[in-house]
Amino acid sequence: MCKSILFADDTLMFCQASEESLSCLQRVLVAFEVASGLKINKDKSAVVFSRNVETNVGASLPRILGIAVLSKHDRYLGLPTVTGRSKKEIFDGLKERIWRKLNTWSLKQLSQAGRAVLLKAVLQTIPSYAMSCFRIPETLLLELESFMANFFWNCGTASKIHWVAWAKLCTSKEEGGLGFRRLKEFNLALLAKQAWRVDLGPHSVLNAVLKHKYFPNSSFFDSRLGSSPSYTWKSLWGTRDVLAARMRWRVGDGSSILIIGHPWIPRLESFQPICHPVSLPPDSRVTSLLTDNKDWNTDHIKKEFCPLDTESILDIKVHEGERDSLVWNFDKQGRFSVRSAYKVVMRLGRSAECSANTQPWDFIWCSKAPPRVILFACRCVADALLTTTPMQSRGVRLTVGCGSCGSGTEDLLHILLNCSLARLVWAVSGLPWGSIDCAQSNTELWLREVHRRGAPLEALDIVRQATRVMNCTRASSGDVDSIALVM
Numbered sequence: 237m238c239k240s241i242l243f244a245d246d247t248l249m250f251c252q253a254s255e256e257s258l259s260c261l262q263r264v265l266v267a268f269e270v271a272s273g274l275k276i277n278k279d280k281s282a283v284v285f286s287r288n289v290e291t292n293v294g295a296s297l298p299r300i301l302g303i304a305v306l307s308k309h310d311r312y313l314g315l316p317t318v319t320g321r322s323k324k325e326i327f328d329g330l331k332e333r334i335w336r337k338l339n340t341w342s343l344k345q346l347s348q349a350g351r352a353v354l355l356k357a358v359l360q361t362i363p364s365y366a367m368s369c370f371r372i373p374e375t376l377l378l379e380l381e382s383f384m385a386n387f388f389w390n391c392g393t394a395s396k397i398h399w400v401a402w403a404k405l406c407t408s409k410e411e412g413g414l415g416f417r418r419l420k421e422f423n424l425a426l427l428a429k430q431a432w433r434v435d436l437g438p439h440s441v442l443n444a445v446l447k448h449k450y451f452p453n454s455s456f457f458d459s460r461l462g463s464s465p466s467y468t469w470k471s472l473w474g475t476r477d478v479l480a481a482r483m484r485w486r487v488g489d490g491s492s493i494l495i496i497g498h499p500w501i502p503r504l505e506s507f508q509p510i511c512h513p514v515s516l517p518p519d520s521r522v523t524s525l526l527t528d529n530k531d532w533n534t535d536h537i538k539k540e541f542c543p544l545d546t547e548s549i550l551d552i553k554v555h556e557g558e559r560d561s562l563v564w565n566f567d568k569q570g571r572f573s574v575r576s577a578y579k580v581v582m583r584l585g586r587s588a589e590c591s592a593n594t595q596p597w598d599f600i601w602c603s604k605a606p607p608r609v610i611l612f613a614c615r616c617v618a619d620a621l622l623t624t625t626p627m628q629s630r631g632v633r634l635t636v637g638c639g640s641c642g643s644g645t646e647d648l649l650h651i652l653l654n655c656s657l658a659r660l661v662w663a664v665s666g667l668p669w670g671s672i673d674c675a676q677s678n679t680e681l682w683l684r685e686v687h688r689r690g691a692p693l694e695a696l697d698i699v700r701q702a703t704r705v706m707n708c709t710r711a712s713s714g715d716v717d718s719i720a721l722v723m
Contacts, residue, residue: 327376489526616683
């Protein structure tokens with residue numbers, strides 16, 4: 237029997253090491269050539285035998301196909317076919333690919349908003365395929381993130397200030413970040429997609445091999461890691477916590493779902509009853525809560541469960557005529573998605589305090605302003621502009637006063653509103669932004685009040701350009717260390 241895996245113009249075909257199987261494979265290839273008009277390139281094709289095939293058999297069988305024999309394929313689609321002890325070494329090619337891509341771009345001709353687009357659309361997609369197949373070593377992922385952070389802050393090979401931590405930039409836009417991906421968490425989300433397909437997806441060669449070897453008599457979610465597991469299996473098995481966090485049963489006939497122990501009530505805590513019914517046996521199934529007409533037995537449920545559980549259970553739709561099935565709670569159809577899994581991984585890795593949204597950012601990201609202005613507004617709210625106060629906190633030696641007007645403490649509010657150059661800009665522009673009452677207390681409140689009064693955020697580009705002039709003036713005076721960047 238022949239099995240094949242196809243990707244673009246590369247095809248892997250599997251069969252038994254026997255004359256009958258190889259003759260069958262040869263007939264299949266000939267039929268393909270006749271039907272398609274294409275011809276197999278035997279110079280670029282090879283046969284690889286497993287170590288269970290005897291040497292004399294492996295030497296004679298390839299003559300049937302007329303294809304050379306290799307001891308092993310080092311790589312397929314850019315990924316290793318055999319992994320050794322050093323996992324970091326075999327994935328170093330990812331680092332080289334990102335480095336080559338960075339060297340093809342002229343950083344001086346890219347704005348920070350442009351670098352953000354390239355980072356999302358190009359750099360963060362390069363390791364995606366490898367991360368969907370293997371658990372990449374964390375040390376390598378941190379190196380890749382370091383490359384990306386340096387690129388975003390236009391560092392190149394120099395050591396320059398990162399005004400906002402990379403972890404903060406990787407939070408969602410609603411939480412004050414830019415929506416970049418944390419590679420470790422994204423790696424887990426991609427692998428969780430593969431693990432979901434192994435147990436619940438369509439049948440494939442990979443599903444059959446993994447199930448036969450690692451969980452022949454159980455489901456993936458009840459499986460064990462086992463002794464001497466393969467790198468692929470260890471990578472997939474490590475995502476069970478991610479799947480279990482937001483996976484639940486959809487009620488069909490109820491015969492497969494335990495009332496206590498299985499997630500089946502659609503709420504975000506644990507998907508299980510809050511109060512365990514004492515009178516029900518531990519192995520009771522959900523089917524015992526249904527009537528003969530496959531409706532909920534309301535009286536029985538009210539008797540066994542607390543009011544909160546009763547309300548949640550009676551709201552569950554019973555899919556009559558269907559078997560019980562595992563679904564992903566983040567989707568109305570129960571379908572798994574990498575995006576929702578990534579959100580789950582990010583939440584699992586943060587405490588409740590860290591996940592709280594303390595600053596609203598919707599008014600900035602909903603604006604139709606150019607990306608460079610939106611990014612400038614975000615830096616204003618995050619106090620991440622090139623001003624004296626944050627630079628001194630990072631060890632840069634500067635004069636105390638404003639680099640433009642020479643008076644006052646050069647903090648963010650001074651740069652935006654109180655500096656003589658800023659006042660001149662607002663006076664010439666005709667915008668009364670500098671006179672807003674909350675201007676002296678909080679930059680975010682000031683921006684919100686500007687937005688509430690109907691002023692377009694695009695007008696903030698005036699401040700951005702003025703800040704550039706102030707930075708250039710200060711840099712040319714020689715008061716600023718060379719580490720300070722002109723925005």
